[in-house]
Amino acid sequence: MNRPYYPGFFFSLIVFLCLNVFQDISVFSQTDSLTRYLTLAAQNNPGVQRSFLEYKAALQKVPQVGSLPDPEVNLGVFVQPMELINGNQIADIRLMQMFPWFGTLKAAKDEMSLMAKAKFELFQDAKLQVFYDVKRNWYDLQRVSENIQFSEKSLSLLQTIERLALVRFQAGPTAMQGKSMRSPAGVTGLADLYRIQIETGDLENNIALLKTMQKTMEAKFNAFLNRPSETRIYLPDKLLPDSIGLAIPALTDSMLSLNPMLGMLAYEQQSLEARKKMVTQMGLPTFGFGLNYSVISKNSTSTSPMNGRDMIMPMATLTLPVYRWKYNAMKTETELLKSASRQNYLSTANALHTEYYEAVQLFRDGQRRIKLYNGQSKLTQKTLDIMLTSFSTGETGLTDILRIRQQLLDYEFKQIEALADYNTAIAWLQRLMASWPVQ
Secondary structure (H helix, E strand, O other): OOOOOOHHHHHHHHHHHHHHHHHHHHHHHHHOOHHHHHHHHHHHOHHHHHHHHHHHHHHOHHHHHOOOOOOEEEEEEEEEEEEEOOEEEEEEEEEEEEEOOOOHHHHHHHHHHHHHHHHHHHHHHHHHHHHHHHHHHHHHHHHHHHHHHHHHHHHHHHHHHHHHHHHHHHHHHHHOOOOOOOOHHHHHHHHHHHHHHHHHHHHHHHHHHHHHHHHHHHHHHHHHOOOOOOOOOOOOOOOOOOOOOOOHHHHHHHHHHHOHHHHHHHHHHHHHHHHHHHHHHHOOOEEEEEEEEEEEEOOOOOOOOOOOOOEEEEEEEEEOOOOOHHHHHHHHHHHHHHHHHHHHHHHHHHHHHHHHHHHHHHHHHHHHHHHHHHHHHHHHHHHHHHHHHHHHOOOOOHHHHHHHHHHHHHHHHHHHHHHHHHHHHHHHHHHHOOOOOOO
């Protein structure tokens, strides 16, 4: 007998599978979130937005300085018309437009355009700094999160040790043919249980401290993204080593050619050179052209054919910059600012080189510590496994077990700290060489 065909069943199955796939995609997008958080920081961070708005405001200065002065209109009205041969003058209207020396406006526009480019480099630097801050805090969050996991695993191990110690304590009097709990074996077993409880209390307190620290760090992280402090942050289960993408010796050239702070100072020097040209041309004459229009009414006693005809008079004016000290002072000021900017460039380049070597030191130190503590953790774990077996048979004392357990926890802490330092060093180097994680 053939089974009936239900098209609705297959449609429901397809919908169910699609929903599960979409759910898996949603979960993946939440957990794989560092790039997403960097994008949110670039879009929402107030410091980055402020720098971008300052850059846009600087662009608005270019048309301001590149425009001619406003024309001047003068209007004069006679209270009593002035009697002339060809009529009576009622009013005077004068229009005048001043022009700076040739090339002055272009030099002013060049100065403001270069200053706007300098502002854009500052915006780029602010974005790089936010990316670095987000990455550094992300790695710190991951470090604390894994420290909590290590501590909880160690707490579970303590509970296992406590159960083994309890078994030894309960089996002790029986093995000793009914000796009292005040016998040395009974006292030692009870003291072991107390020591384990002390270690458990200390570890639980440490876990609570780490969770409080985690809340504070989450609030700080969310502040970089300009969102509420309680917003959930998704972290991967395990922190993995990052990749720098370039050989270490090649970073210095990239750093000097791409770092936005040096780019900003380079544009600043170019803008001061444009200002020097503008100041020089400001010391040259300015000239103006205009018209004078005289309103004349007819004179009843005049027989001139010009009687009552308005007069138009072209005009020209020239300013003579004879007081040279202010122009000389402006030139000297520009030269001093150029020298100061040059020294600032050298100082910034030296500081970047120093940061580079500090970041490389942290990078190589992190590499070395990751390798060291990874090996130490594995050896300590093997030692602990062996000692737990010996402890269950009474061949190893509790003191050695607790010491190895604490040593393992310390190595796990140091291993994740070394990995966080290693990734932070990579983020630092990427910040110095202006490597953009997102566009």
